[in-house]
Amino acid sequence: QVQLVESGGGLVQAGGSLRLSCAASGDTFSTYAMAWFRQVPGKERELVAAISRNGGNTYSADSAKGRFTISRDNAKNTVWLQMNSLKPEDTAVYYCAAKWTVLYSAIAVDYDYWGQGTQVTVSS
Secondary structure, X not given: OEEEEEXXXXXXXXXXXXXXXXXXXXXXXXXXXXXXXXXXOOOOOEEEEEEOOOOOOEEEOOOOOOOEXXXXXXXXXXXXXXXXXXXHHHOEEEXXXXXXXXXXXXXXXXXXXXXXXXXXXXXX
16 A cells, blocks of 8 residues: 655745645555646546656646646655646646556546645635
């Protein structure tokens, strides 16, 4: 099993930046592909960015391209999401997720473990 704990959310003005962190414990972190999803009330959880277990492959949703960067350090059991040029529509609860495989998936149900989420609020 893997336990995931997100941090770094908060309130920021439009155009600002935040760096989300997800610390993993338990099973071997390097055997999991990792992803960041976000969710707003009344909508399905959507993939924001994902990274393969060795960090060699990454994915960013169209809404995140050019603004968000996912990275990981397997020695530190941590994955990050650097978010720049934030917009009010980025406001959501952001979740870290782990999938026991080489490559990531865009489908939330494919992920095996989830963090508790961290709120990101972007004011206009």
